[in-house]
Amino acid sequence: MSLRWVGIILLAFYGLYAQSGCRQIIPSCRASYMGDFSWDGRYWKAELYGGEVAEIYYTFFRGLRYRLIPCGRSSNQSVPHLRIYNSNRTLVLDTREHGERKYWDLELSSTQLLIIQLYYSEGEGCASLLIGHKSAEIVRAGK
Amino acid sequence: MRHVKTLLGSGGFRKGEIFVMCILLSGCSPSREEGGRAGQAGDSVYVLRWEEVEAYMNAAPSPVQVAVWLRQEKVPFYKEPLHDPTLAGRYSGLKGAANLGIYLTDMAYAHATGHHQEAYDYFSSISRLATLYNIEDILSIERIRQMDKLQDQPDSAQKLFARYYGEIQERLNETGQQLMLRHMILGGWAESLHIILYLVERGNNNQPLSELILLQRSLTPLLVKLYSVDTLHSSVSKQIVYYLQGLQAEFERLPASEPSKTPTTTIKQGVIQMNFKQQVQIAPEHIQAIRAKVEPLRQFFIEV
Numbered sequence A: 001m002s003l004r005w006v007g008i009i010l011l012a013f014y015g016l017y018a019q020s021g022c023r024q025i026i027p028s029c030r031a032s033y034m035g036d037f038s039w040d041g042r043y044w045k046a047e048l049y050g051g052e053v054a055e056i057y058y059t060f061f062r063g064l065r066y067r068l069i070p071c072g073r074s075s076n077q078s079v080p081h082l083r084i085y086n087s088n089r090t091l092v093l094d095t096r097e098h099g100e101r102k103y104w105d106l107e108l109s110s111t112q113l114l115i116i117q118l119y120y121s122e123g124e125g126c127a128s129l130l131i132g133h134k135s136a137e138i139v140r141a142g143k
Numbered sequence B: 001m002r003h004v005k006t007l008l009g010s011g012g013f014r015k016g017e018i019f020v021m022c023i024l025l026s027g028c029s030p031s032r033e034e035g036g037r038a039g040q041a042g043d044s045v046y047v048l049r050w051e052e053v054e055a056y057m058n059a060a061p062s063p064v065q066v067a068v069w070l071r072q073e074k075v076p077f078y079k080e081p082l083h084d085p086t087l088a089g090r091y092s093g094l095k096g097a098a099n100l101g102i103y104l105t106d107m108a109y110a111h112a113t114g115h116h117q118e119a120y121d122y123f124s125s126i127s128r129l130a131t132l133y134n135i136e137d138i139l140s141i142e143r144i145r146q147m148d149k150l151q152d153q154p155d156s157a158q159k160l161f162a163r164y165y166g167e168i169q170e171r172l173n174e175t176g177q178q179l180m181l182r183h184m185i186l187g188g189w190a191e192s193l194h195i196i197l198y199l200v201e202r203g204n205n206n207q208p209l210s211e212l213i214l215l216q217r218s219l220t221p222l223l224v225k226l227y228s229v230d231t232l233h234s235s236v237s238k239q240i241v242y243y244l245q246g247l248q249a250e251f252e253r254l255p256a257s258e259p260s261k262t263p264t265t266t267i268k269q270g271v272i273q274m275n276f277k278q279q280v281q282i283a284p285e286h287i288q289a290i291r292a293k294v295e296p297l298r299q300f301f302i303e304v
Helices: A003-033 A136-141 B002-008 B015-025 B050-057 B063-073 B085-090 B093-112 B116-133 B141-148 B154-174 B178-201 B207-228 B235-252 B284-302
Strands: A043-048 A053-060 A064-071 A081-085 A091-094 A104-108 A112-119 A125-135 B264-268 B271-275
Touching (some): A003 A125, A053 B050, A053 B207, A064 A081, A091 B271, A112 B207, B050 B178, B050 B207, B063 B154, B093 B154, B093 B284, B207 B284
Antiparallel strands (some): A053 A112, A064 A104, A081 A112
């Protein structure tokens, strides 16, 4: 077997390992940060290299509070950030400008489709996003 | 191979790595290398680019989210627009998956409005369909009873429903039934739009419902893309794209919302508040025109 094939095999196993690691962060993030929010099983994950972003389309309802949980650590130990755009692709918010948090809660005054970009400001690696929801009324009632 | 395909769905790998793994795992055709799976389309066997599909698939709200919202809005319950639960045993394949989404949405609506007997009937229908997709353990009779016991605890019941729905999605993904998942999501979306229109037609034309209809203007182009990826291989997808494009054209005729859809945003202790200052009221003739375009798509799914 040539060196080329050895390289291919090693690369493939690295790829499988990286993806499996990417998948593994989802249950731990969910357990740590989802709290009493409902989660309908949807998640997004990606290996981000060289400034790549993962793009997510999601419908947010008025009257619900959402929990956005960006998970992962880049090769430079930075956390993933979120750029939030409206459906016309106008930038509404970049969480990087507001510090690092384990999760962000979000409420909208009207039902909207938003586009979320998940990215690392530095380094590369696996990143994932989980979104939970609950009634905003329940949040305000402190239940 | 299945494991790799599921992982490809995350869109995480660069193409080179995907190709390398396909060589190693053997039996990986060049088309599978593109992240697709061989799937039964009902009319042909074909592959599709799963990364593309997945990017658009999760844009549509799940029945779980719709249910929480309907409950919050305290909408009334109408049985007339809902699908006939006794027909569940007559569906299979892609059509069965679409009806799974439809029944899940009907069940969520019945449950959200406190109509537990109807919700129970729909859950039983779903349970019959579940055997076709290897999800019968997720929607077993025991689990139906478990949810039924929570009639006076709607929050707990909704959480349980969210868990079941999450498990269904995961199982369909992991067992290589992504085409079924796509149909389930579209069926659920069509049914929720059908119910929302019915609520508006019955005089519940309020701001939140109008917003939800207006939202479809942004959502429908994504659903068109979701099915456009395989119209060359699937006559079913081609037909669905035809219906969706008709709907898209109708939504584009809706009056534009406020001049600026850029919200004012405030952040306090990690809570982001976005205020869109949107005022929407949709005229009855628009509702009628949208209804005329939704109906054929729904009929396409539910006809036996």
